[in-house]
Amino acid sequence: MTQGLRTFLTFQDGAATGALDLYRDVFDDFEILEIEPYGPEGPGPDGTIKAARFRLAGSEFSCADSPITHGWGFTPAVSLWIDCDDLDELRRLFDRLSDGGEVFMPLDDYGFSTRFGWVGDPHGVTWQLNLPA
Structure with missing residues (x-):
């Protein structure tokens, strides 16, 4: 049974915080619903985003800074x-x-x-x- 659909954005190199700051500045209805940073114990760098859930333009999203370096990033194929x-x-x-x-x-x-x-x-x-x- 499907529990719901939410877009998940995977950032690298600590970019999630900058993205959230940009969206907060750009979208009048932006709201952070939950946010949890990595602590000094990791596995991601201290202060980067372990998990966040936010709302903008009437939709809910999740995001995180991946502690793993991936060989991919975002693509315009999904926007x-x-x-x-x-x-x-x-x-x-x-x-x-x-x-x-x-x-x-x-x-x-x-x-x-x-x-x-x-x-x-x-x-x-x-x-x-x-x-x-």
């Missing part, structure tokens, strides 16, 4: 989709999330949406930002 309320919000999210990150598709009319953009934030998480018609 987070945000429907914005207005053009100002769309532009603000696009600008803030892409600052120090990467723009995959600049804000434009792509046929399936009159105003859409796709960015990777500085921590590697990708966001598809849309203004519904």
